[in-house]
Amino acid sequence: MSQHETGDQIPSLSGYSEAELDQAFAGVLREVETSAAALADSDAVEAFRLQWLGRKQGRLKAISDAWLAPAPVEAKKLIGQRFNVLKSAIEERLERAGKATHTNALEAERIDITLPGTQPRVGAEHPLIKTQNELLAIFARMGYSVGVGPEVETDYYNFESLNFPPGHPARDTQDTLVVANQDRKPLRDRLLMRTHTSPVQIHTMETQAPPVRIVIPGKVHRNDAADATHSPIFHQLEGLCVDTNITFADLKGTLDHAMKELFGSSVKTRFFPSFFPFTEPSADVQISCPFCGGKGCRKCKHSGWIELLGCGMVDPAVFGFVQQKQPAYDPKKISGFAFGMGIDRIAMMKYGISDIGLLYSGDLRFLEQFG
Incomplete structure (x- = not known):
C-alpha cells in the first residue's frame, strides 16, 4: 500500500506488518517529541493537550480513525497495542511539561524573604477624635455611658423641651440653620440642624x-461666620446625671475630677454664676491655666484662668416636658445636673492649635504632626 496524506494530515499505513507499524508509530512519536520540546508556558501545554488528546479534533482520534478503524481484524490488536503506547507517551510528556511550567510560574512569583519589607503608613487619630476619646474615657471611668442622637432635629427637641419657649431671646444666640420649606408645619415640628447635643438628653x-x-x-x-475661633460645624460633649438627691456639690466634684484627669492633678476649677434656659442655677466653669500653672501667660490672657465650659442643675421645667412620656421624672423626687463643653476648643488648647479651620481642612501637613 502506498503512503499518502489524508484530510487530517495522517499518513496512510503502507502495510500491517509489525515492522511497518513500528515505523509508522515511531514517526508519530517523533512529531510528539518535537511538539513537546517547545512547551514553554501553560498556554502552550494546553494547546499541546488539545492538539493530541482533543476528543473531536485531536491527532490521536484522527490516527484511530485512519489506522485502527479500517484495519483488518487480524491487524487491530497490533495497532491497538502501539496506539496505547503512543497515548501513554503523550500523556507522560504532557504531565512532565505541566509540572515544569508550574515550577517556572512559582519561581517567577517567588518572594525573596531576605529583602526588607514594605513599611505601611500607619494612621493616627485626628486631634478632635483623640480629644473626644480622652473625654469619653474619663467619664466612662466615672460610670457614664455614651448617648447619641440625630443631627437633624425638630424645634421641639432642640429648643422647646429644653425650656426655650418660642420667642425666647436665648434662641437668637444660637444662629440656627433651619431646613428649608418648613413654614407650613407647626413650629415644634419644623426641622433644623441641631445647635447643641442637648436634645439627646x-x-x-x-x-x-x-x-x-x-x-x-x-x-x-x-x-457662624468662619474665622480662627468659629466654625459653622463644631463638636460638643455634654453630660447629664439624674438620680435622687443629686446636688450642686456632686456637679462640682464631677467636673473638678474630670478636669484634673484631662489636664493634670494640679489644675483647679472655679465656678461663676451664669444663665442657661435648661439649668437653674447655672454656672460657667474656669480652670487654672495648665500651661503656666496659673501665673499668667498668653494662652490665659495673663489672667491665670481659662473659661472652659458651662453647667448647672437641670431646671424642673425640663423634667416637666420629659414627664409627658416618662412619668418617673418627677421634679419633686429626683434632681440632676448637666454640663457641656466644646471638644474643638479643648483640642486647640491641648495641642496649641491657633485656627479651628485646620481641624477641618484635611491638610496632611497639619494632621501628620499628630501621628
Missing part, C-alpha cells in the same frame, strides 16, 4: 427612667 430621659448618667459627644451646627 431629652430623648434619653424619655426612654430611660432614672438613674441616668450619660455623656453625649457629637457634631453641631450654627450659622
Whole structure:
C-alpha cells in the first residue's frame, strides 16, 4: 500500500506488518517529541493537550480513525497495542511539561524573604477624635455611658423641651440653620440642624427612667461666620446625671475630677454664676491655666484662668416636658445636673492649635504632626 496524506494530515499505513507499524508509530512519536520540546508556558501545554488528546479534533482520534478503524481484524490488536503506547507517551510528556511550567510560574512569583519589607503608613487619630476619646474615657471611668442622637432635629427637641419657649431671646444666640420649606408645619415640628447635643438628653430621659448618667459627644451646627475661633460645624460633649438627691456639690466634684484627669492633678476649677434656659442655677466653669500653672501667660490672657465650659442643675421645667412620656421624672423626687463643653476648643488648647479651620481642612501637613 502506498503512503499518502489524508484530510487530517495522517499518513496512510503502507502495510500491517509489525515492522511497518513500528515505523509508522515511531514517526508519530517523533512529531510528539518535537511538539513537546517547545512547551514553554501553560498556554502552550494546553494547546499541546488539545492538539493530541482533543476528543473531536485531536491527532490521536484522527490516527484511530485512519489506522485502527479500517484495519483488518487480524491487524487491530497490533495497532491497538502501539496506539496505547503512543497515548501513554503523550500523556507522560504532557504531565512532565505541566509540572515544569508550574515550577517556572512559582519561581517567577517567588518572594525573596531576605529583602526588607514594605513599611505601611500607619494612621493616627485626628486631634478632635483623640480629644473626644480622652473625654469619653474619663467619664466612662466615672460610670457614664455614651448617648447619641440625630443631627437633624425638630424645634421641639432642640429648643422647646429644653425650656426655650418660642420667642425666647436665648434662641437668637444660637444662629440656627433651619431646613428649608418648613413654614407650613407647626413650629415644634419644623426641622433644623441641631445647635447643641442637648436634645439627646431629652430623648434619653424619655426612654430611660432614672438613674441616668450619660455623656453625649457629637457634631453641631450654627450659622457662624468662619474665622480662627468659629466654625459653622463644631463638636460638643455634654453630660447629664439624674438620680435622687443629686446636688450642686456632686456637679462640682464631677467636673473638678474630670478636669484634673484631662489636664493634670494640679489644675483647679472655679465656678461663676451664669444663665442657661435648661439649668437653674447655672454656672460657667474656669480652670487654672495648665500651661503656666496659673501665673499668667498668653494662652490665659495673663489672667491665670481659662473659661472652659458651662453647667448647672437641670431646671424642673425640663423634667416637666420629659414627664409627658416618662412619668418617673418627677421634679419633686429626683434632681440632676448637666454640663457641656466644646471638644474643638479643648483640642486647640491641648495641642496649641491657633485656627479651628485646620481641624477641618484635611491638610496632611497639619494632621501628620499628630501621628
